[in-house]
Amino acid sequence: MPRSAPVFDIQSLAVHDGEGLRTLVFLQGCPLRCSWCSNPEGQAAGPQMRWHAAKCSGCLACRDACTRGAVMAEVRDGRTVPAIDRRLCEACRERACLERCPTGALALSGRAMTAEALFKILRQDIRLYWNTGGGVTFGGGEPLLHPDFVADIAGRLRAYGVGTVVETCGEWDWEAAAPALEAAERIYFDLKTLGPEKHRRFTGRPNETILANLKRLAETRPGKMIISLPVIPGLSDTLEHAREIGALLAGWGLRRARLLPYHRLGIGKYETLGRAYPHRSGDRDVPPALVVAMQDALISAGLTVTVDG
Amino acid sequence: MDFVPREIMGSPSSPRVQTCYDRYLAEPLIIDAEYLCLYTERHRQVAFWEEQERRAECHAYALERLTPVLREGELIVGGKTRYVRGAVPYANYAADYILRELRREQQESQDAVTDLGTGGGIARVHALAESGEFEVFCHKFLISPQDKACLWECAEYWSDKCMQAEGDRLWKTHYPHAGWIENGWRIVLYTAPHDPAPDGRFVLDFETILGVGLDGLIDRCKAKIKETFAQPGAIEETAKVHFWRAAIRVLEATKTWAHNYGRAALALAEREARPERKAELETIAANCLSFGRRPAGFHEALQHFWLAYLAGHLEGAHLGYSVGRFDRYMAPYFQADREHGGLTEERALELLELLRIKHTEIEYVASFSWEGLGSGNLFQNMMLGGLTEDGQPADNELSLLAVQAAINVPTTQPTLSVWWTPGLSPEFLLKCAEGVKTGVGFPAWFNTDVYLKHELGRNPQLGLGFIRKYAAMGGCTEPILEGCSYGVVQPGFINHVKLLELALHGGRDPRTGIVMEERPVPGDFESLAAAYRRFLETAIRRWQEYWNVVMEAHARTVPLIFCSAVMRDSIERGRNMDRGGMLNNATPTTLSSGLVNVVNALAAVKAVVDGPAAMDELRAALAADWKGYELLHRRILDAPKWGNDDDAADGIMRDLWAFYCAAVERGPNYLGERYDPSMLAISTMTPFGKACGATPDGRTAGEPVADGVTSPHPGSDRNGPAAVLRSAQKVDHSRIRGGLLNLKFHPSALRGVDGSRKLLQLIRTLFETQTAFQVQFNVVDSRMLREAQAHPEAYRDLIVRVAGFSAYFVELQKSVQDQVIERTEHVL
Structure with missing residues (x-):
């Protein structure tokens, strides 16, 4: 039985989410329901x-x-x-x-693809990855719900000297995710908020597992880790939040982070799914000055921080 | 409205440049009949002179009498007309469209499928016309009552003497397939007659013009005459003597015209109270008065370059007349002045910015349909980078400044292009990436090696070193050899989509009912593909034969004497370029656009149509513009399409590409060489699309055809931009002269120096297979473009890349604006 996973988008020539020019592969299914999610079509397990x-x-x-x-x-x-x-x-x-x-x-979003079929597509751009130091980035949804699939693709790319990046929300079982954690050359780990109740309110789940997984990754694979910090109005758009996070990450020996200021680019997708946009503070913007101040706070804590978006 | 701004936005480097730029942006477009009136006045007196000497005399007479206009703040002077944005109506080329316009008559059948822009300087024209002082001419120009009266008189004089009249007399009587050509225009199989502006697509030999000056060339002509008469049998050489005498007449008059600017500057200097401006005017005067001799400093060399460039521009009705390898031939003057003359970087930059404004001031007027095709662009191309004769990267400090000037003063002209080669310096490459990120669409990137292969294959006698050194661009995407390539290269475009329609309907045009040639109606993929090929071959052959006759009329009525004299090897050979004076006579091309739609259509027919009944159903669906056949339409749209790295479509492209090239190359041109295959788009995609009904690629009736040469049809690239590039790499661009691939990036995708590096890496990956030839980028947020459509006044200086050229977005016709927006945006 070949390995397969539900893929809902493949984007080539991407310049974000890793080095060089990359192909982004979005896998379907996510345990969280973040109110600001810009890929709502990837939340449910099926197409x-x-x-x-x-x-x-x-x-x-x-x-x-x-x-x-x-x-x-x-x-x-x-x-x-x-x-x-x-x-x-x-x-x-x-x-x-x-x-x-x-x-x-x-149109149906999401289709099951075998690792074979996906790799056939990715293979065509290996010259591009070689020339640019790029590779493949798995996002979603939550790609670590399909750890064997991710590890399989990463192994095939590895044979060409091409690296794989995984973007994750951190809500998964450690043992199950292990093969993918091992195979990825870099892990973008989302950290939304430290308060469990607030986390539940904005994402539908508390954050104990997430923090435990992050701590364990910090202990075992600190060099692979870049922490993604979404700056979301009403959730994480304060300087105190940045200070708190900075102290925690530095304490765990994590060194790299990126700030992802809130945007509404996914808002149109909700309409196509027949859903209302769930983020209630969605009309509020994140002031650029705040992002700079948060970046400074994190840098003061000893982190290297970029602003993406 | 939310949008991501362009990352790089330059501004003029001095208040002086700002003043000149603002003045340009505020000016309307005006017709200036001064040159034509003078030219015509003299022509009446010398109508029976030998053709070359007559042409030279008329042009020289006009040059000597043109009014020199100098403007406040200018450091480089000289204009084609008396106005900031003036156009010369060349009735000596074609008088008919002018007369029809003056009489307010319906123009060519193609006008019905043409639309023009309405914003910017064009809006200003309509506002001023209401004041009553001027009238509107050709939709977007103003004309004064005096000029109108004079133009009318001249146009009537030329109506039976112009190149078009002479050409029509020849081909309409001598050419057995004249009916095919005329019907071809009616059904928009071809673009409208190119007679109003057939010249251009070449670069003068600026190296020689600057190096030995016009004085040196005049001496050479005199020596040649002397040599000829010293030999027995000289009487057979009279045609050559006529050319040399004509050349001397024109070169002398060009000096006089240049010196008139010098004298005007001196007169202004005498009256000037501000000591600083007085000194500037004296420098300008000195720079103009020395024209004819080798310049010393950079400023002087730029002035000489500009006057020579302009003199060539005045002589003919040019499109694509270009600057060439500016950073090579100007470098000696620039370097010397930097090292010994005290030239600062700031000063050099200011001069280059002012030069850009001068280039952009030139306007042209042609028939309405050609205006629509060119979007009013003159396609003046400045080529940077590339290789030296011995294969070393050729970029230098001046190359960087030329790009910086275009960032600071984002005018549409001259278009910047880069001969990409792996060894270009990192500084230059990053500066070019910055240019791309301003969103103006240049520089466009060209793969040096692909052109070297093409030219070496056609002209092995020139040698690799020569081709490397002089490789340039004559127009938007047509490579030529600087200073030695024949110029009048093409008679306009062949509409591939129309050929497909003819093939589908047994030779009948479904829009007009005109039957071009009766053929069996195809019932399956194979017979359709065969019919298309047959019509393509016929359309190419007849277009070439027709143009060969027209070009005889060109040689008889409007041979380019000045341009020939300052290009190799006219003087040595004693022949103007129409009579074989150029080193490279293999340049005439056959152009076409819309091949991508044909590829998609054939791929869809192959995938969906399974017999004569299904083919009939398809034809019914096309006739109904898909109404009532929505499901079939869906299946057609879902069939394989070019640009997705899918061999089901890309294989058809490869086959047709080879077929087209072979068919074009079989035809002899009027200079005794073979025609050269090329494909371009300029703005043909709109009129060509409007003239065609629904097609089996899923296009609806009237929808524009695909732009570019290897760009996918908008919306049909489903596998992302990397697949577009892989498809583009599958065709061998060294077979054709040209090629064009548009990519659009969202500004956020290329942010910072890392974004620049990624862009450069992308170009490298595209070019390293040695098959792809060109790529150009639009870096603007599509929401910003929509905003600009709604509020043109706020986006007066927003420039976008259209198809081989850049244009002010607000001056583009709506249909082209829409297509720029629609081109799949890569939000990364």
């Missing part, structure tokens, strides 16, 4: 039906095709468009609607 209003002609062929009665017509902004009952839709495996949609307004 997601997306509907793009701008492409839809309102022909309702999808309604006629649906075998579950999951599509109804509704009038929105003066035109008739399909309204999808997500619960019914997700239980369906036939997806007759997709074939009948003439405009591509309905």
Whole structure:
């Protein structure tokens, strides 16, 4: 049985999230539900039906095709468009609607790919990775929900001298994730907040496991670690937060971090999934001056810090 | 509105440059008939002279009498017209479009599919026209009542004497397939007659012009005449003597014209109260009055360069007339002045910035449809970097400053291009990356080795060292050899998508019903592909044959005497460039655009259509513009497409590429060499698309065809930009003269020096396979472009790369703006 994982996006020529020019591979499924998430289509474990209003002609062929009665017509902004009952839709495996949609307004995000098939795509850019010192970065979703798959790809790339980076939220079982942790040359580890209750409020889960995993990584693989610190309005947009984090990371012997200021670029995706944008302080911006001050605070704690975004 | 600003934004390096730049941006476009009136006045008197001497005399007579205009703050003087943004209407090339415009008649059939920009300096034209002092001419120019009267009179005089009239007389009577060509225009298989602006696409021999001066060339002509008459049998050589006499006449007049600027500067200096400006005017006067002799300092050399460049520009109706390897031939004057003459970097930069503004001031007027095709751009190309004769990287301090000047003063002209080669200095490469990050779209990047292979294959007698040294760009993406390549290279474009329509419908154009040639209607992929190839071959052959006849008219009516005399080896051979005076006569090209759509269409037919019934259904779907056939449309759109590293499409591209090149190369040009295959787009994608119905690649009726040569059709690149590059690498660009690949980056993708390095690494990876030829980048946030569309007044100086050239975004026609926005943006 070949190894496979659900992939919901592959982006080539990426310049962020690692050295050189990279290919980003997004794996589906995440244990957290962060309110500011910019890849909401990657949260659920299975493929997601997306509907793009701008492409839809309102022909309702999808309604006629649906075998579950999951599509109804509704009038929105003066035109008739399909309204999808997500619960019914997700239980369906036939997806007759997709074939009948003439405009591509309905599209399924996420498909199972074997390691073989994914590697065939990645292999084509090995010259590019060689020339630029780049490689492959796994993101998601949470890629470490598929540790064997990640380790498999990383091993194949390793044979060409190409490195693999993993971006993770830290919410996973240590033993299960071990092969991928071992195979990755670098781990971007997200640290949202230290308060367990606040963490639960903004992400749906407390942070005990995350902190325990981070501490253990700090002890065993400190050189691979870069800590990603999202700066989210209402959650982590204070100087005290930066000081607190700085002290903790320095205490654990972690040396590198990056600040990721809040953006709304994923907001349009929620509409395609039929969901409301969940982040409530979403209209607030992070002042650039605050980001600089937070960076200074972290540097004072002895860390090397970049600002990405 | 939220958007990511451009990372690099320069500003003029001195208040003087700012003043000149602001003046340029505020000026409307104006027609200036002065040159034409003088030229015509003399032509009436010398109409029966030998063709070369007549041409020289008319041009010389006009040059000597043009009004020299100097403007406040300028350090380099000289203009093509009396206005900041003036255009010369060359009725001696084509009078018909001028007369039709004056009589407010419908222009060519292609006008129906052309649209023009409306913002910026064009908006200013319409505002001023309402004041009543000027009238509007050709949609975007102003013309004064005096100039209009004179232009009208001249155009009537030229209506039966201009190049177009002479050409039409020749080909419409002598050419057996004249009907095919005329119908080809009606159905927009070809771009409109190119007669109003056929010249350009070459670079003068500035090395010689600066090195020995016009005086040296005049002496050479005199010596040649003497030699000729000293030999027995000289009577057979009269055509040569005519050329040398014509050359002397024009070279002398060019000096007089240049010296007139010097005298005007002196007169201004006498009246000037400010001592600083007085000194500047005296320097300007000295620099102009020394024109004809070898210059000493950098400032003087720049002034001489500019006057010579302008003199060549005045002589003909040029598009693509270019600067060439500026950082090579100017370097000796720059270095010497830096080392011994006290030239500072600041001063050099200021001069280069002022020079950019001078280049951008030149406007041209041509028929309405050609305006639309060129988006008003003159395609003046400045080439930097590359190799020296012995294969060393050729960039230097001046190369860096030329890029910096373009960052500081982001004018559309001259377009900057870089001959990329792995050894270019890191400083120069990083500076070029900075230029890209201003979002202006230049420099564009060209792969040196691919062109060397192409040119060496066609002209082995020139040798590798020679080609390395003189490799330049004549126009947006057409490489030529500086100072020695024949200029009038092409008769316009062939519309591949229209050929596909003819193939699909048995030779009938579905839009107009015109039957070009009756053929069986294809019922499957194989017969469709075969029919397309057959029509392509016919369209190429006839286009070449037609143009060969027109070029005889060019040689008889408007041979370029000045330009020939200052290029190799006209004087030595005693021939102007139309009569074989150039070292390289293998430059005439056959151009086409839209091949990507044909590739996608054939790939889709192959994947989706499984027999004559399905083919008929497809034709019905196309006729209905996909209405009622939405599912078929979906399947067609999902079929393999070029630009995804998918051999199902890329293999078809490779086959057609080779077929096209072979078909073009079979045709002889009018100079006794073979035609050279090329592909370009400029702005043909809009009119070509408008003239075509829905096509089997999934295009809807009227939708623009793909821009570029190897750029994917907008929206059809599903596998990301790396796959676009891999597809581009699959075709052998050394077969053609040219090539074009657009990539668009979001500003955040290339931030900082790390972003620059990544950009450079990307270029290196693309070029190292030795197949890809060109790549250019747009680095702007598409939200900013939409904002600029809504509020053009706030984005007057926003420049974007269109297709082989850069343009002020707000002056582009809406359809081209949309396409720039739509080009898949790589948000990384």
